[in-house]
Amino acid sequence: MNRRITEADIDDLAEGSAFLGTGGGGDPYVGALLCKSTIKRHGPVEVMSLADLPDDAEVLCVAAFGAPTVLIEKLISVEDVDVAARRLERLLGFTANVVIAAEIGGVNSTLPVAYAAMRRLPVLDADGIGRAFPNLQMTTFNIAGVPACPMVLANEHGECVILETADTLKAESLARPLVAAMGASAMIAGYRMNGATAKRAVVDGSLSAAMAIGAAVNAVQSATPAVDRLLAILRATPLYGAAFRLFEGKVVDVERRTTGGFVFGHCEVAALKGSDRVRVDFQNENLVVKRGETVLAIVPDLITMVDTESGRAIPTESLRYGQRVSVIGCRAPAALRTEAALKIVSPAQFGLSEPFTPIEIINSRLPDDTV
Amino acid sequence: MNRRITEADIDDLAEGSAFLGTGGGGDPYVGALLCKSTIKRHGPVEVMSLADLPDDAEVLCVAAFGAPTVLIEKLISVEDVDVAARRLERLLGFTANVVIAAEIGGVNSTLPVAYAAMRRLPVLDADGIGRAFPNLQMTTFNIAGVPACPMVLANEHGECVILETADTLKAESLARPLVAAMGASAMIAGYRMNGATAKRAVVDGSLSAAMAIGAAVNAVQSATPAVDRLLAILRATPLYGAAFRLFEGKVVDVERRTTGGFVFGHCEVAALKGSDRVRVDFQNENLVVKRGETVLAIVPDLITMVDTESGRAIPTESLRYGQRVSVIGCRAPAALRTEAALKIVSPAQFGLSEPFTPIEIINSRLPDDTV
Numbered sequence: 001m002n003r004r005i006t007e008a009d010i011d012d013l014a015e016g017s018a019f020l021g022t023g024g025g026g027d028p029y030v031g032a033l034l035c036k037s038t039i040k041r042h043g044p045v046e047v048m049s050l051a052d053l054p055d056d057a058e059v060l061c062v063a064a065f066g067a068p069t070v071l072i073e074k075l076i077s078v079e080d081v082d083v084a085a086r087r088l089e090r091l092l093g094f095t096a097n098v099v100i101a102a103e104i105g106g107v108n109s110t111l112p113v114a115y116a117a118m119r120r121l122p123v124l125d126a127d128g129i130g131r132a133f134p135n136l137q138m139t140t141f142n143i144a145g146v147p148a149c150p151m152v153l154a155n156e157h158g159e160c161v162i163l164e165t166a167d168t169l170k171a172e173s174l175a176r177p178l179v180a181a182m183g184a185s186a187m188i189a190g191y192r193m194n195g196a197t198a199k200r201a202v203v204d205g206s207l208s209a210a211m212a213i214g215a216a217v218n219a220v221q222s223a224t225p226a227v228d229r230l231l232a233i234l235r236a237t238p239l240y241g242a243a244f245r246l247f248e249g250k251v252v253d254v255e256r257r258t259t260g261g262f263v264f265g266h267c268e269v270a271a272l273k274g275s276d277r278v279r280v281d282f283q284n285e286n287l288v289v290k291r292g293e294t295v296l297a298i299v300p301d302l303i304t305m306v307d308t309e310s311g312r313a314i315p316t317e318s319l320r321y322g323q324r325v326s327v328i329g330c331r332a333p334a335a336l337r338t339e340a341a342l343k344i345v346s347p348a349q350f351g352l353s354e355p356f357t358p359i360e361i362i363n364s365r366l367p368d369d370t371v
Numbered sequence: 372m373n374r375r376i377t378e379a380d381i382d383d384l385a386e387g388s389a390f391l392g393t394g395g396g397g398d399p400y401v402g403a404l405l406c407k408s409t410i411k412r413h414g415p416v417e418v419m420s421l422a423d424l425p426d427d428a429e430v431l432c433v434a435a436f437g438a439p440t441v442l443i444e445k446l447i448s449v450e451d452v453d454v455a456a457r458r459l460e461r462l463l464g465f466t467a468n469v470v471i472a473a474e475i476g477g478v479n480s481t482l483p484v485a486y487a488a489m490r491r492l493p494v495l496d497a498d499g500i501g502r503a504f505p506n507l508q509m510t511t512f513n514i515a516g517v518p519a520c521p522m523v524l525a526n527e528h529g530e531c532v533i534l535e536t537a538d539t540l541k542a543e544s545l546a547r548p549l550v551a552a553m554g555a556s557a558m559i560a561g562y563r564m565n566g567a568t569a570k571r572a573v574v575d576g577s578l579s580a581a582m583a584i585g586a587a588v589n590a591v592q593s594a595t596p597a598v599d600r601l602l603a604i605l606r607a608t609p610l611y612g613a614a615f616r617l618f619e620g621k622v623v624d625v626e627r628r629t630t631g632g633f634v635f636g637h638c639e640v641a642a643l644k645g646s647d648r649v650r651v652d653f654q655n656e657n658l659v660v661k662r663g664e665t666v667l668a669i670v671p672d673l674i675t676m677v678d679t680e681s682g683r684a685i686p687t688e689s690l691r692y693g694q695r696v697s698v699i700g701c702r703a704p705a706a707l708r709t710e711a712a713l714k715i716v717s718p719a720q721f722g723l724s725e726p727f728t729p730i731e732i733i734n735s736r737l738p739d740d741t742v
Binding site: 087157159160161162163165166173176177180181182 | 530538
């Protein structure tokens with residue numbers, strides 16, 4: 001991959017992030033606009049490989065926090081990220097050397113790149129999930145024992161709130177009502193770690209993976225259909241490896257409600273011919289896809305609805321009746337499938353009664369080109 | 372007054388605080404228990420007059436925050452106050468020289484005394500309201516332009532949240548949902564000020580006034596009826612001065628609900644003979660007492676229901692059908708009646724449509740012995 005992110009790379013990063021956002025993470029278009037204008041002003045961003053990260057480097061994790069439906073209405077601001085980041089640095093007495101994304105999905109992939117541009121810092125080719133998830137504690141950072149706190153939340157009024165609890169699940173339960181009172185979204189900085197800790201706590205290579213996935217989708221000159229290009233790149237990416245076209249059809253029903261700081265809902269997709277249909281349930285991100293009572297894929301594995309024609313990912317807030325969609329499932333990064341990880345990101349953590357079964361087992365065959 | 376608060380003074384302080392709590396502020400009995408045990412362990416607490424406060428003294432304001440109905444169920448802890456106070460001191464780099472109560476009502480009068488005992492610091496003969504109020508911004512500190520933030524909230528799990536906003540009204544709106552997520556109550560430290568600032572921002576003499584009021588009520592050997600003793604001491608106290616027995620009767624209806632971190636409700640009191648009755652509305656504290664549509668007293672003036680026999684104040688959460696009560700009204704401290712103050716503590720700020728009219732004007736006569 002290129003070792004610098006320029007304006008020309010942002011559309012690929014945004015498109016790949018939309019796929020890895022699995023329906024959530026906020027509209028990447030908003031993040032892409034922010035990212036392009038910030039890079040135009042401050043210059044390209046160096047991408048640092050995890051292997052090149054010094055053990056004593058100060059790694060700064062920033063993110064937008066709130067329901068995706070709000071993040072598309074309230075424009076995110078790199079200045080608000082700066083308020084949160086500088087407050088954390090001042091509080092703990094450090095100066096960031098490199099920026100990392102909390103999640104590689106939606107707006108939270110592009111936001112850290114924009115902030116790295118503003119600070120003229122490199123961005124790490126890594127993140128804390130390898131996809132998007134709705135909760136603060138659902139990160140490989142937390143799975144590896146890195147606490148989210150102290151965590152700073154900042155909003156567009158320059159207001160800061162600092163959370164200090166050793167229990168990251170509790171930090172989530174404090175942050176959620178707080179962010180509602182702060183205007184339904186906030187920029188956060190937390191999960192402070194050094195390079196040595198980051199090396200055992202992050203998903204390696206996810207930023208370049210997102211850009212590669214986006215580039216495949218955006219390769220409109222290709223003779224290969226978009227969904228096939230998408231499946232091929234996922235299967236060629238070690239981080240994901242197994243990918244499946246779980247269903248193809250049109251959206252026949254969408255129900256969505258924003259409550260408690262989350263978007264909950266489901267979408268039904270019916271075959272263009274015949275009576276076959278599947279249902280996708282989501283909480284910010286798509287959680288499970290089922291044909292009747294049969295699970296086709298389930299968290300932490302990735303489920304994304306893409307436009308069948310263009311291959312472009314459709315966030316849950318953009319689902320509309322009549323859309324022609326393909327439901328794509330792919331394998332979660334290995335770090336989300338360990339026993340320790342499943343205590344934090346299993347289906348039960350999302351209120352689902354079905355146990356986690358790996359997508360490649362459910363679908364009983366691994367594609368030939370799975371790495 | 373005595374210049375030290377000993378165990379023997381606590382019942383008077385608690386009783387006076389119950390009266391000045393005007394129905395809210397948390398059950399002073401809980402605070403009294405805490406205060407006695409802390410003084411027993413650490414020794415008496417020196418009371419510092421405002422006149423003796425050095426201009427460069429660091430004044431530490433601590434309080435319990437949450438609905439009174441919760442504060443009586445979840446015992447308050449001086450250790451949690453210490454977590455909040457020490458965090459604020461460490462954050463801002465100061466060491467407290469003297470402790471002040473945010474409000475002189477209910478548990479928030481005794482809690483700072485207990486904490487002063489623990490820290491072996493004096494407590495200031497003053498507070499930030501001169502009564503109790505339900506909201507963070509409703510203080511003479513805020514009226515005088517002292518910001519509440521940075522403010523630390525701490526709970527029994529050692530969790531801390533630091534609020535940083537220049538707008539104290541906003542701090543209230545952030546703290547309220549947060550405290551619900553922290554377990555419905557929290558100990559807070561904030562409103563940092565030095566001695567010079569305190570001198571223009573506090574209600575002077577309220578701690579000794581509370582003890583004097585409590586002593587009058589507790590003077591059970593006196594031949595004078597309790598309510599008469601209470602009225603006499605209020606009229607003799609410059610801070611309040613005017614006091615009225617607005618109504619006497621029995622409780623015939625109480626409605627109370629804890630919602631959004633507050634206790635809202637009302638109480639109807641009917642005359643023992645005849646059909647005369649009044650209604651008292653409250654939000655944590657009693658806000659207005661009316662006979663039909665006629666206001667007899669309204670915030671910021673004080674309205675407290677006391678047991679007609681014993682003169683002891685009855686918190687809203689302890690109101691019961693059939694209780695024999697006298698509704699006592701008295702003049703608010705002058706600092707709550709200025710134009711600047713009424714922007715923050717007028718009836719409209721509590722959602723009432725009636726304008727503020729001073730109790731001594733409504734009741735058309737000032738008692739002879741008003742100072």
